[in-house]
Amino acid sequence: MPLKVVVIGGGASGLAAAITAAWGGAEVIILEHKDRVGKKILMTGNGKCNLTNVSDYHGKYYGEDVERIYSFLDRFSPQDTIAFFRQMGLYTKEKRDGGIYPVSEQATAVLDVLRSTCIHLGVKVFTECEPVSIKQGMVYYLEQKTQKKQIHFDKLILAAGGTAAPVSGSDGSGYNLAKTLGHHLIKPLPALVQLRCEGNYFKALSGVRAQAGLTLYIDHKIAATEEGELQLTDYGISGIPVFQFSRIVARALSEQKQCQVKIDFLPFFQxxxxxxxxxxxxxxxxxxxxxxxxxxxxxxxxxxxxxxxxxxxxxxxxxxxxxxxxxxxxxxxxxTVTVKAANPFENAQVCSGGIPLKEVTDQLESIYCKNIYITGEILDCDGICGGYNLQWAWATGVLAGRAVVQ
CATH class of the missing domain: 1.10.8 (Helicase, Ruva Protein; domain 3)
Structure with a gap:
């Protein structure tokens, strides 16, 4: 009898885990919350899907244990991600910032190759499933919100995502499942998100885009600096440079700290x-x-x-x-603008916080429940813009997929 592996979550990490486990000979079933898998993949990179980034990833990730984050990425690198997709027939290209994209620059190409590989390997996908509990080798779930069902597993991979962009299926339900298994949670907060600022003049500035240098102050001390295209909205500030330090702002505001951003609209002037x-x-x-x-x-x-x-x-x-x-x-x-809030999870690309990395082994197995593995955004790791968050998803998914069949 082949090993039976159940993957909860059909996002980037879950699909990578399922494919890797199936390559290893396992019988794999994906339980997906939404009506189809990979919805969030289609939203990445403005629909182009920035798969990964070959630039040095040190200093590009946040979490309580950054060195542990690097240890996982060292074992499945951006180059490994490129090879992983090439093995499935997807070819990529590199941009000047090190970002890796499908040659077609279509996120649909990425999802298509993942789905076709799942079909080829016999991975079963059950959609519109809502896992309710995990007990003694069984997953109990609701199908289409009403029908109670259960499924046996030898190994389980929890890849249910965080709380960012809930329209894609990341509704935080994975956190609840993890807590029932004994896991703890570092408070999830929005990251890679727009910031709401004080001032009644933003409506007049809405739509303005400008190259700018930004300095973030937390309680009047410099916390971060960024430069790039700033976007002014009717409520505050947005754009890549804002996204890059938005997770710092969200966490500081949750601790009742004051956050201000000094904007230099003449960054090239000496x-x-x-x-x-x-x-x-x-x-x-x-x-x-x-x-x-x-x-x-x-x-x-x-x-x-x-x-x-x-x-x-x-x-x-x-x-x-x-x-x-x-x-x-x-x-x-x-x-200088004063930030009063980060936009909510509905607007965020990822979330910070999650299950502490100290609660999984080097094989991503739960330290509380044997034969249960945890991957992707549900863990305490978030990266900056540029393909770093997808790299974390692929890396942890593949590593867990390998671990379950070893």
Missing amino acids: QVDMEKIKESISKVAYKTVEEFLSGMAHKKIASLICKQAQIKPDVRVGELPAKKVMSCVEALRKF
Whole structure:
């Protein structure tokens, strides 16, 4: 009789685990909460699916035990992920930032190859299943929310995801299952998410995109710096540089700490450039201050700076002291906003927190329940944007899939 493996969760990590276990000769069944597997995969990389990243991953992950995170990634590297997909017939390409994408740049190609491989290997997929409990080698679940069913397993892989993007099936139910097995939980919070800020001027700035340097302050101390395309929304700030430190903000706010972000709308300007701007003031005396600032930053931002400096729209550069004009330029470099909240899980790409890594073995087996393995986002690990979170999903899924058949 072949080994019977049940995988709870048909996301990236669950599919990788199921395929790997099936390659090892196991009879595999996936229990998926939604009406089909891999919904979240289709949402990644703006629909292009940034599979992994071949850049050095040290410093790109968060969690209570970062060294343990690296130890798993050392055993299944980004290069291993590329080989894993090539084995299934998916070819990839590398972009300048080290991001690895399918050649077609279609997330559907990634999901298609995973699904077709499952079919080829005889992996059974039961959809619209809601696991309720795990007891003595049995999973008890509801099919289509009403029919009570149960299934036997020799080994079980819990890959139910976290709480980010619940529309994809990550509704936090995996946490509840893990807790019934004796596991503890580091409070899950949104990560890779937009930030809500104080101020009644954001509606006027909504839609503005600008290259900017960002400095995050937690209780007035520098906590992180980022640079990239900032997006201003009608409630606050968004964009990749914001996402990168949003998990720090969400956790700090949960601890009632003050969070501020200083925005430099002139990140490419050096001190010598500022001196040249000062020297040019007399040559542009005919311009309004707003027009002058619009030569450096988006007009909506220039307008707000003038309003905050109590400079009327028709006031010209030549009508003000040079020092006053330069104070407006300086304001473009230290525009500070106070963050009042991170957007909720519905808007987040991943979540921080989860089951502590100390509660699984090096084979990802639960230290509380033999023959039960835990993988993916449900564990206490989250990465920055750029393919790092999917790499964690593939790596832990494959490692667990190997472990169950050893």
